[in-house]
Amino acid sequence: MDGAPLRVPQGASAAAAVLLAGADAIRETPVSGAPRLPYCMMGVCFDCLAEIDGTANRQACLVPVAPGMRIARQRGARVAFGG
């Protein structure tokens, strides 16, 4: 996560991995920049949005971790170009 290696149990989602890493936030909101961590873990709240393997705005709670996966936190709003 954010470049640091992390071991997680099989079956964990990317959102679970972020919690296990003890991260203080998975994203900072586009409106006020407030830190957020996953809230519902079931695909409803979208507070787990993260950049996973280069794709932004993915619901980390719905993505199972895989070896070598890269999870990066999102700061503020996304830009409409790139990758």
Added chain:
Amino acid sequence: MSTDLAIIGAGPAGMAAAIEAAALGLSVAVIDENPAPGGQIFRGVERAGGDPALGPDYAEGLALARAFRAAPIAYHPATALWHLDPEEGHLSLDGAPDLTARRVLLATGAQERPVPIPGWTLPGVMTAGAAQILLKTAGMVPVGRTVLAGQGPLLHLLAAQLGRAGASPVLILETTPPGRRRAALAKGGFWAGRRLLAKGLGLLAETRAIPRHCAVTGLRAEGRNRVERIAWEGGSARCDTLLLHEGVIPATHIPLALGLEMRWDPVQQCWHPAVDAYGASSHPNVAVAGDGAGIGGWEAAVAAGHLAALDAARRLGRLAAEDFAGRARPWLRRRREALALRPFLDALYAPAPASIPDTTIACRCEEVTAGQIRAAARLGATGPNQMKAYLRCGMGPCQGRLCGTTVAALIAEARGSTAETVGLYRPRAPYKPITVGALARL
């Protein structure tokens, strides 16, 4: 690809419907956004089905998941439905090729009711369901001082499960108002619902040693960049993880987007699609089964799945009317039994009348406060859809899934109306975020 029946969701209702429909000779496709079957209640059941911390019900889900895997079903896990055209039966999918289906069954289950208290957006505040999912899928428990706050069967189940996993909560704050128990007891249903009732009483006994406060009001999560304390009217406690729960409500996102006829549940203060005994909705090609059609729990959902599959087979000319009645009867009975205790539970755990402070965030995505919504409602926003234009609430990434009921209740309160009258957001496709690439491939 074309199929007789497309089922959205691989929880108890979706799995049961798929097994039944395949046995009746229908071609069946199941689309589910999770990576494995089970839905939320049996999340990760194939991995953790035998975990004693999760209890015997969870093991029953394992049998269902195994039967589902063994049946001739085109199963598409980790796949999102982002648009459905019910007239043409066309399903736009992200994660699998698009599908055409003669009939569509929505088995999208429930979500937890939002609990908009001050500080609920702080890191460290999660839903009780979220903690349960972490336990089921990764064997994870929160470290430090965990506090459970709210009400409903899941709160007690989770307290017991965390205890069995060696991470017992330090405090339970129950919000059920005084006097509810008496009103609920008047609903009866105990003999038919005795098995469920025994289970509930067992959980209460198991968690008896955990300190608890009852009829708690004025909950607020406090902390700078993370929750550090939980406070309530008359007390406060240190807290590293706060798990909130005020019951579950049907996930209405897709039914609302399709414009299905909806019904208001005045006791549970939530909406559900109008369906007949077999799950048929107001649209001739669409059915809804399980908690998504009204909260009933997993056993009722299994029965509803079977009934919806039988109805699909009948409508598609694969099951004669006389066979249908005979096969439906046992499932109708099982569902009645499974629902026997519902009136009691619904009355006991009806949402407590809460007054949300003006500074509390109602829409987490766009960070819109209760006070802003009240002010806009007084200015003239008559319903949630107008409120989008005023404040953007419901227009963030969750598309109003989480704030819908809160915003409607706040508008109703400010305008002296009812949540039933002000209605709900009308969501639009894409139901889930998709990449530009996925759109370009159309």
